[in-house]
Amino acid sequence: MNFNELVKQFGTSQNYPKKSYVFSQGDENKYIYLITKGVLKACYNAEDGKEYIKSFLFSGDNIASTQALNGGFCSFSLICLKDTNLIKLPYQEVQQAAAKNLEAANSIIEVLMSFAIKKEQREFELLCLSADQRYQNLLTKSPDISQHITQNDIARYLGITPVALSRIKHK
Amino acid sequence: MNFNELVKQFGTSQNYPKKSYVFSQGDENKYIYLITKGVLKACYNAEDGKEYIKSFLFSGDNIASTQALNGGFCSFSLICLKDTNLIKLPYQEVQQAAAKNLEAANSIIEVLMSFAIKKEQREFELLCLSADQRYQNLLTKSPDISQHITQNDIARYLGITPVALSRIKHK
DNA sequence: TTCATTTTTTAACCTAGGTTAACGATTACT
DNA sequence: AGTAATCGTTAACCTAGGTTAAAAAATGAA
Numbered sequence: 001m002n003f004n005e006l007v008k009q010f011g012t013s014q015n016y017p018k019k020s021y022v023f024s025q026g027d028e029n030k031y032i033y034l035i036t037k038g039v040l041k042a043c044y045n046a047e048d049g050k051e052y053i054k055s056f057l058f059s060g061d062n063i064a065s066t067q068a069l070n071g072g073f074c075s076f077s078l079i080c081l082k083d084t085n086l087i088k089l090p091y092q093e094v095q096q097a098a099a100k101n102l103e104a105a106n107s108i109i110e111v112l113m114s115f116a117i118k119k120e121q122r123e124f125e126l127l128c129l130s131a132d133q134r135y136q137n138l139l140t141k142s143p144d145i146s147q148h149i150t151q152n153d154i155a156r157y158l159g160i161t162p163v164a165l166s167r168i169k170h171k
Numbered sequence: 172m173n174f175n176e177l178v179k180q181f182g183t184s185q186n187y188p189k190k191s192y193v194f195s196q197g198d199e200n201k202y203i204y205l206i207t208k209g210v211l212k213a214c215y216n217a218e219d220g221k222e223y224i225k226s227f228l229f230s231g232d233n234i235a236s237t238q239a240l241n242g243g244f245c246s247f248s249l250i251c252l253k254d255t256n257l258i259k260l261p262y263q264e265v266q267q268a269a270a271k272n273l274e275a276a277n278s279i280i281e282v283l284m285s286f287a288i289k290k291e292q293r294e295f296e297l298l299c300l301s302a303d304q305r306y307q308n309l310l311t312k313s314p315d316i317s318q319h320i321t322q323n324d325i326a327r328y329l330g331i332t333p334v335a336l337s338r339i340k341h342k
Numbered sequence: 343t344t345c346a347t348t349t350t351t352t353a354a355c356c357t358a359g360g361t362t363a364a365c366g367a368t369t370a371c372t
Numbered sequence: 373a374g375t376a377a378t379c380g381t382t383a384a385c386c387t388a389g390g391t392t393a394a395a396a397a398a399t400g401a402a
Contacts, residue, residue: 044299052299066287075295098277105276106269112283116237119290124246126297127330128215128223131359151380159298164359166381302389322350335389337351349398357390368379 003107006097007034011087022078022086023065029074030091032064038084039148043156044076053157055122056081056149062111064091081149131160132168174278177268178205182258193249193257194236200245201262203235209255210319214327215247224328226293227252227320233282235262252320302331303339 001009011034016022023029025045035057042054042063054076057063065074069091097104125134135158138145145154155165172180182205187193194200196216206228213225213234225247228234236245240262268275296305306329309316316325326336 044295046299054294054298066284066291070284070288075291098280099273102270102273102276105273105280108280109269109276109283112280112287113237113241116283116286116290117241119287119294120237120246122294123225123290123297124215126294127225128217150378152378160358161360162380163361163382167359170381321348323348331388332390333350334352334391338389341351343402345400345402347398347400349396351396352394354393355391358388360387361385363384364382366379366381368377370375370377372373372375 001097001101001104003104003111006094006104006107007087007089010093011089014086014088016080016084016086018080018083020080022080023068023074025074025077027068027074029065029068032062032069032089032091032094033078034062034087034089035059036085036087038086039081040078040084041081041149041153041157042076042078051156052159053153056145056153056157058148081153126159131158131164132171134158135165135168172268172272172275174275174282177265177275177278178258178260181264182260185257185259187251187255187257189251189254191251193251193255194239194245196245196248198239198245200236200239203233203240203260203262203265204249205233205258205260206230207256207258209257210252211249211255212252212320212324212328213247213249222327223330224324227316227324227328229319252324297330302329302335303342305329306336306339 013036016038022033022040037059040057040063042057044052044054046052055063057078063078065072065076068074094104094108098108099105125137129137135154138154138158149157151165151169152162155162158165160168184207187209193204193211208230211228211234213228215223215225217223226234228249234249236243236247239245265275265279269279270276296308300308306325309325309329320328322336322340323333326333329336331339
């Protein structure tokens with residue numbers, strides 16, 4: 001029982017139109033989502049009314065609010081930027097599978113480990129790099145990002161305003 | 172075989188004097204470290220010669236470079252701020268235990284999950300909060316931090332210069 | 343205690359990026 | 373095609389935080 005088999009057995013496919021919310025900041029939501037089609041953004045809506053983008057999700061990626069999985073509330077919202085198809089996997093089933101089945105547990109370790117590596121890299125970039133360097137990095141890693149994502153959203157992912165990103169590009 | 176038992180069976184205790192390095196950025200290092208005594212900082216040495224602090228570690232915390240565990244190099248250095256005692260746990264043993272033993276695998280899932288939650292919070296703070304807000308947050312979460320950590324290091328953890336932190340405090 | 347080192351504060355000046363607003367350029371909708 | 377909405381750019385102005393340097397305070401070692 002590896003992760004793919006878990007998904008097949010317990011996952012349910014669901015379509016979301018562009019602009020729809022998969023979940024909202026503050027919700028309870030104990031699901032892991034696997035993107036099979038479309039583009040999404042995971043974003044924080046700060047108290048000052050501003051939006052900050054945690055990450056973009058593409059086909060093949062997976063996402064969940066770790067805080068919500070562990071009894072808390074979603075710390076961010078998940079919004080479709082294009083028409084999207086997701087597989088929704090109840091975390092409870094995953095936990096039960098991990099508790100009973102060695103292969104399942106190890107495939108979850110793998111998923112968590114690759115998540116940890118991604119988050120470490122993001123932390124590094126936010127802590128150590130300038131906005132300009134973060135932008136160059138993003139372009140290197142995802143050269144075609146601007147075909148899917150607006151510049152406004154890219155700016156909010158980099159932690160700057162759209163105006164500032166426009167200036168960086170001009171330079 | 173839970174995590175504590177793993178530590179007892181495969182871990183080796185080791186003392187490090189103040190200012191010593193447990194590992195350096197760029198090293199290979201496939202160990203998980205558990206802090207039993209002391210205080211450490213995990214920090215990046217950027218190309219521009221500046222130091223940025225990823226996290227502080229206290230008794231009871233654990234740390235490893237996830238990138239180094241997975242065949243890469245340490246993306247940061249681990250330095251003792253006080254005389255420190257660590258338990259050094261070979262990741263290979265942990266992996267083998269997880270591959271064979273259900274309880275071990277699940278206790279590792281737990282460790283990774285709490286790590287993921289911490290990293291998500293840090294990402295949120297770096298992306299969405301101002302330096303001032305990050306400082307207030309830190310004081311709330313660790314009111315006695317300045318008894319263990321210099322203001323210079325706190326500033327480098329917040330992502331600002333010591334001068335800027337002094338100004339924020341004065342305000 | 344004394345001397346040396348490190349830490350913290352303060353000041354003056356500079357720069358990256360935020361804010362607001364206006365104006366085209368796109369895109370989406372009917 | 374025509375209208376509305378969103379997106380990207382530019383400009384003018386402002387602010388948080390960086391830089392450098394010097395002095396004061398705290399810490400550590402002999």
